[in-house]
Amino acid sequence: MASRIGTFFSHTAYFTTVLILTVIGSASIVIGFIGLGLYIPTLKNYESYAQSTCTIIDHEYDSCGHGISLSATSCFSVMWSVQYTVSNSASDSYVFSTITQIYQESVDALNRLNEYQVNTNYTCYYQKNNLTNVQWDEPPLATPFLIMLIVGFSFASVYFVVIGIILICRCRTRNK
Structure with missing residues (x-):
């Protein structure tokens, strides 16, 4: 009985962790693409x-x-x-x-x-x-959108690395 409860909690912790990481990873990807979408036209306007x-x-x-x-x-x-x-x-x-x-x-x-x-x-x-x-005013700089792009895609990269590590560890524990 104790092992079932332990298994239940470990599975729940695993799925909760993956779910939270997926939400953060998805938000990071969206932020990265929004930053990219705003960076390119703002940079072109600034340089014009x-x-x-x-x-x-x-x-x-x-x-x-x-x-x-x-x-x-x-x-x-x-x-x-x-x-x-x-x-x-x-x-x-x-x-x-x-x-x-x-x-x-x-x-x-x-x-x-x-x-x-x-x-x-x-x-x-x-x-x-x-x-x-x-x-009169200088056209807006694209720097804030570049930062948004870098931060978003950096967190997305970290997400993929962490999910990859979790999946590898999960597969190794199942094969034992």
């Missing part, structure tokens, strides 16, 4: 931009409603007319473009407008294949 220095020529502030009564869904746009240099292998060229940003609160729009003054220079980022597409 180049840094330059924008000179602000003019700016404009307006509500998005254009005469419609302001409501909870109103927004405010700030537009900066900028000039920047694009460096390529042949020569440098000047590009004129507009940076437009939309804000939900007028205070945020006015603060950003005060941050970027006319006749001053600021770092900006233009898209290499569409030179008139320019923005």
